[in-house]
Amino acid sequence: MFDTLTSSFKSAIDKIRFYDDEKALKKALTELKKSLLKADVHHKVVKELLSVVEKETKKNGIGKENFLKALQNELTKILTAKGNQGFVFASKPPTVVLMIGLQGSGKTTTTGKIAHFLKEQKKKKVMIVAADLQRLAAVEQLRQITEQIGVTLVADENSTPTKIVKEALDKAKKELYDVVLIDTAGRLAIDDELMDELAQIKKVANPDELFYVADSMTGMDAVRTAQTFKDKIGITGVILSKYDGDSKGGVALGIAHQVGVPLRFIGAGEKMPDLEQFIPDRIVSRLMGGGDLESLAEKTANIIDEKKAKQLTKKIKKGKFNFNDFLEQMESMKKLGSMKSIMSMIPGMGAMAKQIGDMDLDNSQEIKQIKALISSMTPKERENPDLLNNTRKRRLASGAGLSQMQVNRILKQFKNAGRMAKQLSGKGGMKQMQDMMKNMKGGGIPR
Ligand SMILES: Nc1nc2c(ncn2[C@@H]2O[C@H](COP(=O)(O)OP(=O)(O)OP(=O)(O)O)[C@@H](O)[C@H]2O)c(=O)[nH]1
Ligand SMILES: [Mg+2]
Numbered sequence: 001m002f003d004t005l006t007s008s009f010k011s012a013i014d015k016i017r018f019y020d021d022e023k024a025l026k027k028a029l030t031e032l033k034k035s036l037l038k039a040d041v042h043h044k045v046v047k048e049l050l051s052v053v054e055k056e057t058k059k060n061g062i063g064k065e066n067f068l069k070a071l072q073n074e075l076t077k078i079l080t081a082k083g084n085q086g087f088v089f090a091s092k093p094p095t096v097v098l099m100i101g102l103q104g105s106g107k108t109t110t111t112g113k114i115a116h117f118l119k120e121q122k123k124k125k126v127m128i129v130a131a132d133l134q135r136l137a138a139v140e141q142l143r144q145i146t147e148q149i150g151v152t153l154v155a156d157e158n159s160t161p162t163k164i165v166k167e168a169l170d171k172a173k174k175e176l177y178d179v180v181l182i183d184t185a186g187r188l189a190i191d192d193e194l195m196d197e198l199a200q201i202k203k204v205a206n207p208d209e210l211f212y213v214a215d216s217m218t219g220m221d222a223v224r225t226a227q228t229f230k231d232k233i234g235i236t237g238v239i240l241s242k243y244d245g246d247s248k249g250g251v252a253l254g255i256a257h258q259v260g261v262p263l264r265f266i267g268a269g270e271k272m273p274d275l276e277q278f279i280p281d282r283i284v285s286r287l288m289g290g291g292d293l294e295s296l297a298e299k300t301a302n303i304i305d306e307k308k309a310k311q312l313t314k315k316i317k318k319g320k321f322n323f324n325d326f327l328e329q330m331e332s333m334k335k336l337g338s339m340k341s342i343m344s345m346i347p348g349m350g351a352m353a354k355q356i357g358d359m360d361l362d363n364s365q366e367i368k369q370i371k372a373l374i375s376s377m378t379p380k381e382r383e384n385p386d387l388l389n390n391t392r393k394r395r396l397a398s399g400a401g402l403s404q405m406q407v408n409r410i411l412k413q414f415k416n417a418g419r420m421a422k423q424l425s426g427k428g429g430m431k432q433m434q435d436m437m438k439n440m441k442g443g444g445i446p447r
Pocket of ligand 1: 105107108110185186187240241243244245267268269270342
């Protein structure tokens with residue numbers, strides 16, 4: 001997610017050759033400055049960062065270690081604004097969150113993503129309220145999202161935003177919801193009508209948090225509009241959406257500092273798991289190439305059930321991995337988010353993440369075929385792949401709309417995968433895995 005920034009930091013750091021003199025430090029600072037400006041970090045932020053790093057390094061003695069330490073400290077300081085970090089629950093539920101921002105900035109998608117995050121990773125009971133009643137399509141969009149992630153939606157096309165919010169909050173209190181996320185309408189530009197409507201909703205909702213959703217592609221404009229929303233309505237957090245686009249990433253470094261409101265989440269993709277909490281010291285660790293094992297552990301802990309994982313390993317060892325296990329694994333992988341974002345959290349794997357690109361677990365042709373095939377199987381066949389004789393294979397092929405050859409190919413791959421998993425789960429498995437990764441570097445993912 002922070003590829004561009006990480007690699008520009010890394011190249012700056014790599015270029016630094018330290019002799020203990022001021023000239024070397026000056027050179028290092030120049031490299032850093034170039035890389036930051038290239039990544040679109042605001043020039044004021046760059047200037048401030050450099051001057052502190054210079055001062056601190058000189059104070060502690062010029063050398064690579066002190067330079068890096070000063071850089072790390074100052075980056076953390078810049079990314080940290082006064083206020084909550086990540087998602088913070090109100091002391092008395094429900095936690096009410098108002099989602100605001102300009103038209104098309106990503107409010108509705110982000111609302112869904114946060115709901116998904118709270119449900120899957122924090123195990124919370126979440127409700128989404130459709131307070132954007134300007135467009136019929138807006139309610140329909142939320143309906144689709146909430147159905148997909150299995151979260152309650154409160155919507156009524158014939159109501160008004162304030163009425164529906166009131167109703168929803170009553171329901172949330174009665175039915176003991178943990179979090180209520182209110183999606184609001186956006187406008188093309190900031191105008192009085194929008195601000196009035198938001199002010200009214202805010203009065204009724206009395207939210208614990210006001211999240212301003214900014215499109216990171218809009219760069220410095222995102223900073224300016226966030227400031228206006230802060231002045232006129234008040235915001236407690238900023239969320240940068242569309243970070244996967246070709247914005248250079250620098251906006252993330254400046255926004256908290258410039259607006260004085262913490263950046264809470266970053267959205268990088270159109271899918272529901274494509275959201276990450278923004279916790280400054282973890283991000284700094286990633287920026288400096290150190291990975292973010294804490295976030296990775298949190299992400300996986302809630303999705304991968306340890307007991308199940310052990311059972312599965314046993315099955316794999318015995319060569320009993322079946323189609324049900326396979327489907328289950330696929331679902332867990334999907335909940336973890338994109339392959340790329342997972343890799344980027346592992347120390348030293350950032351560069352690899354770039355090469356691997358995104359494996360799309362929903363849309364790849366291959367995965368679709370495998371799913372079609374498995375859904376044509378009887379429960380017994382799913383449990384026991386050995387049952388699949390030619391007669392059964394023919395039936396499966398016509399059921400799944402595949403050719404006999406395609407079916408054979410998938411089944412063969414499945415068998416190979418099982419064999420490989422068995423090998424990997426045994427002694428020396430990790431070494432083999434690493435070798436495999438090395439091979440992948442050149443040729444992409446083996447198909
Ligand atoms: N690539 C990418 N696309 C995103 C991201 N977040 C939102 N989008 C897309 O941006 C478009 C607008 O997103 P919405 O969530 O509908 O934006 P909105 O702010 O609710 O829009 P209005 O309700 O019309 O004001 C949609 O096509 C989303 O799929 C993201 O993080 N990455
Ligand atoms: Mg919307």
